[in-house]
Amino acid sequence: MAKQKILIANRGEIAIRIMEACEELGIETVVVYTKEDEASEHVQRVLREPSKSKRAYCISSYKDPNEIFSVCDEAGCTAIHPGYGFFSENFRFARRAALRSRPVTFIGPRWEVIRDLGSKINTKRVAKSLNIPVIPGSSTPIYNEMEAEALAEELFFIQKEQGIKHPSILVKASAGGGGMGIEEVRELDAFRQTYRRIQNYARRQFGDEGVLIEQCLTDYHHLEVQILASRHDEYVHFGTRNCTIQSTGRQKRIEVAPGFDPKMVNYPFKATKVLNDIVEHSLKLARHVKYDSVGTWEWIVTRQGHPYLLEVNTRIQVENGISARISRVRGLGQPNLIKEQIRCALGDELGYSQEDISFEGTSIELRIVAEDTKRGFAPWCGTITELRFPQYEWATVHTHVPTDRPYKIPTEYDPNLALAIIWGPTSQDAIDRAKEFIDNTVINGYGPRGESIITNLPYLRERLNACLRFE
Amino acid sequence: MIDVNLNALLRQYRSNPYEELHIETPHTGIITFNVKVGDLVKGPSGAWKERPGTTLFTLEREGNVKKITAERDGEVSFVRDEVDGEFCEAREHVVTIRHRLSKDEIINFILRKVLYVFEAPETARYYLVPELEAVRDQKKEITLSPGDDFLIMSLMKRDTFLKYEGPKGTVFRLYFKPGDIVEQGEPLVGIASPEDLDIVDKIIQRIQSEWED
Numbered sequence: 001m002a003k004q005k006i007l008i009a010n011r012g013e014i015a016i017r018i019m020e021a022c023e024e025l026g027i028e029t030v031v032v033y034t035k036e037d038e039a040s041e042h043v044q045r046v047l048r049e050p051s052k053s054k055r056a057y058c059i060s061s062y063k064d065p066n067e068i069f070s071v072c073d074e075a076g077c078t079a080i081h082p083g084y085g086f087f088s089e090n091f092r093f094a095r096r097a098a099l100r101s102r103p104v105t106f107i108g109p110r111w112e113v114i115r116d117l118g119s120k121i122n123t124k125r126v127a128k129s130l131n132i133p134v135i136p137g138s139s140t141p142i143y144n145e146m147e148a149e150a151l152a153e154e155l156f157f158i159q160k161e162q163g164i165k166h167p168s169i170l171v172k173a174s175a176g177g178g179g180m181g182i183e184e185v186r187e188l189d190a191f192r193q194t195y196r197r198i199q200n201y202a203r204r205q206f207g208d209e210g211v212l213i214e215q216c217l218t219d220y221h222h223l224e225v226q227i228l229a230s231r232h233d234e235y236v237h238f239g240t241r242n243c244t245i246q247s248t249g250r251q252k253r254i255e256v257a258p259g260f261d262p263k264m265v266n267y268p269f270k271a272t273k274v275l276n277d278i279v280e281h282s283l284k285l286a287r288h289v290k291y292d293s294v295g296t297w298e299w300i301v302t303r304q305g306h307p308y309l310l311e312v313n314t315r316i317q318v319e320n321g322i323s324a325r326i327s328r329v330r331g332l333g334q335p336n337l338i339k340e341q342i343r344c345a346l347g348d349e350l351g352y353s354q355e356d357i358s359f360e361g362t363s364i365e366l367r368i369v370a371e372d373t374k375r376g377f378a379p380w381c382g383t384i385t386e387l388r389f390p391q392y393e394w395a396t397v398h399t400h401v402p403t404d405r406p407y408k409i410p411t412e413y414d415p416n417l418a419l420a421i422i423w424g425p426t427s428q429d430a431i432d433r434a435k436e437f438i439d440n441t442v443i444n445g446y447g448p449r450g451e452s453i454i455t456n457l458p459y460l461r462e463r464l465n466a467c468l469r470f471e
Numbered sequence: 472m473i474d475v476n477l478n479a480l481l482r483q484y485r486s487n488p489y490e491e492l493h494i495e496t497p498h499t500g501i502i503t504f505n506v507k508v509g510d511l512v513k514g515p516s517g518a519w520k521e522r523p524g525t526t527l528f529t530l531e532r533e534g535n536v537k538k539i540t541a542e543r544d545g546e547v548s549f550v551r552d553e554v555d556g557e558f559c560e561a562r563e564h565v566v567t568i569r570h571r572l573s574k575d576e577i578i579n580f581i582l583r584k585v586l587y588v589f590e591a592p593e594t595a596r597y598y599l600v601p602e603l604e605a606v607r608d609q610k611k612e613i614t615l616s617p618g619d620d621f622l623i624m625s626l627m628k629r630d631t632f633l634k635y636e637g638p639k640g641t642v643f644r645l646y647f648k649p650g651d652i653v654e655q656g657e658p659l660v661g662i663a664s665p666e667d668l669d670i671v672d673k674i675i676q677r678i679q680s681e682w683e684d
C-alpha cells in the first residue's frame with residue numbers, strides 16, 4: 001500500500017475509532033474540529049501525542065466542504081474518512097474528492113453508488129425493479145402541498161381498506177437521515193400543519209424542502225443487514241442487527257446483533273428464514289449496484305414477518321461494532337469494520353469469503369446520551385464532571401468525553417456521551433451483562449442552573465427487557 | 472415602569488467611548504493582510520450599506536479569494552503580521568480595531584438597560600417564528616403578549632418553539648441575526664411596554680441631542 005495520510009472529517013467517538021483503526025493499519029491521520037469541540041478527546045488526544053507535523057486543525061464548520069478540502073491539501077492528506085453523518089452520504093462531496101485537481105480518496109463507496117443508494121427515493125426505485133419489497137408511499141420528493149395532501153389521503157384510504165384500525169402516515173424530510181425530521185400523522189386533518197412544519201425544518205436544516213410521505217407501519221421491528229464489499233467484486237455480510245429500541249424522535253438507543261433470536265423469543269413467523277431473506281435481498285441489491293464499501297441495509301419487519309426495505313446507509317454505521325463483535329473471520333479473528341472499510345477504499349481485496357465468516361453469541365450496543373427521556377428525549381446541556389465505566393472483558397466503550405477533567409457538552413451537536421458494546425454467549429446473558437454494566441456506570445454533572453445531569457441510563461436499563469421482542 | 476440613571480450611564484460612556492473589536496478568520500485559508508497598525512478603516516457605507524468597508528485581509532481557500540472587510544469604523548491597533556502569507560485555521564484572532572462608539576450604538580447599549588430584554592435560555596441558534604419573520608419583512612411593528620410563540624431555538628439539531636414570557640409590548644430591538652449562535656444569557660429581543668414607549672423615546676432624543684459622533 002502506498003504511504004497514506006487520512007483526514008478524519010468528523011468528530012466525537014467515531015473520529016477516535018477511525019484514528020485507532022488507522023493506527024492499526026499504520027496510516028497517519030489528521031483531525032479537524034470546531035472551536036466548540038476543542039475540549040473533545042478526538043482533538044485533545046491528538047494534541048497530547050508528540051508529532052513532527054501538525055495533526056489538528058480548527059475549522060469553521062464540519063459541514064463546509066471547502067474547509068475539509070483546504071485542510072486536506074494543507075496537511076498533505078491522501079484520503080478523507082467522513083465517518084457517519086456530515087459528508088458520509090454526500091455524493092457531491094465524494095465526487096469532488098475524486099475529480100478535483102488534487103484528487104483524494106473518499107473512504108466510502110464510489111460517488112455514483114452513493115448517488116444511487118444515498119437517496120431513499122432512488123433506493124426505493126431500484127429495489128422495486130429487483131422485486132425487493134418496499135414500503136408504500138411517495139417515490140420522489142414532494143414540494144407541492146396539494147400533491148402531498150392527495151397522496152396522504154390515498155395512503156389513509158389504502159390503510160382503511162386493509163382494515164387497519166389506527167392508520168397513520170410518516171412525513172419525512174427527504175434530505176434527512178438518522179431519525180431527524182420525521183413526524184407521524186394520525187389524522188388527515190392534521191396533515192397540512194405537519195407537512196408545513198417538516199418542510200420548514202427541511203429548508204432550515206438541509207437547504208432542500210422536499211418531503212417524503214409513506215405509510216406508517218406501527219407494529220414492526222427495525223432490522224439492519226451489515227454488508228461489506230470490495231472494489232474486486234467481493235461481497236460478504238456480517239449478519240443482522242435489531243435497532244427497534246428508539247427514542248420518540250426515532251433515534252436508535254439500543255441495538256442488538258443478531259436481529260432476531262428464536263432461541264429466546266417465540267416469534268409468530270419463521271425468524272431465521274426472515275433474516276436469511278433480508279440478507280439475500282440486501283446482497284442482491286449490493287451486487288446490482290456494484291457496491292464497494294461497508295454499508296447498512298435497513299429493513300422493517302412486521303409482526304406478521306413481512307420485510308420491507310427502508311433505505312441503504314452508504315457509510316459506516318454507529319452500531320457497526322456489535323456486528324464485528326459477534327463475527328469471526330477465519331485467519332483474522334474478530335474483524336474491525338472501520339479497518340475493512342479503509343482497506344477496501346484503498347483498493348485492497350478482502351482476502352476472505354462468506355464461508356470464512358462465522359457468528360458467535362449476541363452483542364448489544366447502549367447509546368448513552370445526556371437527555372431527558374421523560375420529556376420527549378429533550379437533549380440535556382451542561383458540564384460532565386465524572387464519567388466512569390466498569391471494566392469487563394465482555395464490554396468495550398467508545399467515548400470522546402474526557403474522563404480526567406470536566407467537559408462541557410457543546411450545544412451545537414447531539415449530547416451523545418458514549419457507546420457501550422456488550423457481548424454475551426446468549427442473548428439473555430448479553431442483556432444481563434448490559435444491565436450490570438449500567439448499574440456500575442457513574443456519570444455526574446451539572447446544568448446551566450446548577451441542576452444535576454440527566455442521562456438515559458435508567459431508560460436503557462428498563463428497555464433492555466424489550467430487546468428482540470414484539471411488545 | 473422604567474427606572475434608569477441616564478446621567479450616570481452617559482458619564483460612563485463618555486469616559487471611555489471605545490470598543491475593541493477582535494477580528495477572527497471566519498474560515499481556513501492563506502491570509503494576506505491589507506492593513507497595518509495605525510491605519511484608519513471604514514465600515515460599510517451608502518444608504519443601504521451597499522459599499523463594503525475597508526478590506527482588512529484576504530483568505531485564499533480552494534482557489535477562491537475572500538475579502539474580509541471592516542464591519543465598523545476605527546483604527547487598527549493590532550495585526551498578527553507573523554502569519555501573513557501563511558495558512559490560517561478558522562477563528563484565529565488576527566486583527567484588532569479600536570472603534571469609537573457612535574450615537575446609535577450608545578442608544579443601543581443604553582436601551583439594553585431600559586428595555587425588557589429576553590435573554591437566550593441556552594447557547595443555540597435562534598430564529599423568529601415564520602409568522603413574525605413575515606411581519607418583520609414588511610417592516611411592520613411586532614407586538615408580543617405573554618404566551619405567544621415568538622422564537623425558534625435550534626439546539627442539538629432540534630427545534631424548540633419558545634413562548635414569550637414578559638410584559639405585553641412592542642419589539643424595539645432584535646439583538647441577534649437569525650441563524651447565528653447566541654451564547655446563553657446574551658440578549659435576544661428588547662421589548663418596550665406601551666406605557667414605557669414615551670420614556671424610551673425621550674431617552675433616545677436626549678442621547679441624540681447630547682452625544683457628539
